[in-house]
Amino acid sequence: MxxxxxxxxxxxxxxxxxxxxxxxxxxxxxxxxxxxxxxxxxxxxxxxxxxxxxxxxxxxxPQVAPVVVPTEAPAKSEDSKYITIKSPIIGTFYRKPSPDKPVFAEVGSTINKGDVLCVIEAMKLFNEIESEVSGKIVKILVDDMSPVEFDQPLFLVDPS
Structure with a gap:
């Protein structure tokens, strides 16, 4: 190029x-x-x-205008023991398989490797995102029906 x-x-x-x-x-x-x-x-x-x-x-x-890039606060030491599950694709994040069904996982839910945690819609295809680890969901980092980027953190999981 x-x-x-x-x-x-x-x-x-x-x-x-x-x-x-x-x-x-x-x-x-x-x-x-x-x-x-x-x-x-x-x-x-x-x-x-x-x-x-x-x-x-x-x-x-060279920059045309000044850059103001917000920096994230350093990760808390308590969050360092958690495993972050990230989005493998770009798309729209959904916590439910359909509007009339219950959510896949809640904060506090115990999950096993291979459990479906959410779906991400990309180009009219709904991709089930499965857990790579077993543990307990500590935090859901994305709101339902929000756009997500590749490698964006979705869940924090306590593996213990």
């Missing part, structure tokens, strides 16, 4: 009204973040060289 294509992508994203776009191809990773007004606030361009060279080049395109 050359610089002209990247500049055209930045202009397209700025005019589209999207908050963030991540593009990953074989050897290129691009992240573009915009403000509510559509101004590009941050663009990161990473190109990985062939594995034989073992080096990674990174160039950051």
């Amino acid at each position: 050359d610089l002209k294509e990247i500049q055209n992508l930045i202009k397209f994203v700025a005019n589209s009204g999207v908050a963030e776009v991540k593009l990953e191809m074989d050897d290129v990773k691009i992240t573009i973040r915009t403000t509510l007004e559509g101004n590009v606030t941050e663009t990161t361009y990473v190109q990985q060289l062939p594995p034989s060279q073992g080096v990674m080049q990174q160039a950051v395109v």
Whole structure:
């Protein structure tokens, strides 16, 4: 991907009204973040060289507006003993299999490996998300019917 294509992508994203776009191809990773007004606030361009060279080049395109990135508070030491179950896909998070059915899991529920915890709708397909561990659900980190990103934390599980 050359610089002209990247500049055209930045202009397209700025005019589209999207908050963030991540593009990953074989050897290129691009992240573009915009403000509510559509101004590009941050663009990161990473190109990985062939594995034989073992080096990674990174160039950051100058910022158009100042970046204000909220930082998360450091994880509490009590949360460090919990296992985080994350979303394997992008989609819409549902706690129930259908509106008239009970939720899959509640805070305090004991779960086993392989139990269905939620469904995530992606492109009109409902994907059951199964637990990778056994334990007790300590916290549900996402509201029902909310959009979720890839690798977004969904549940905290106490494995003891």
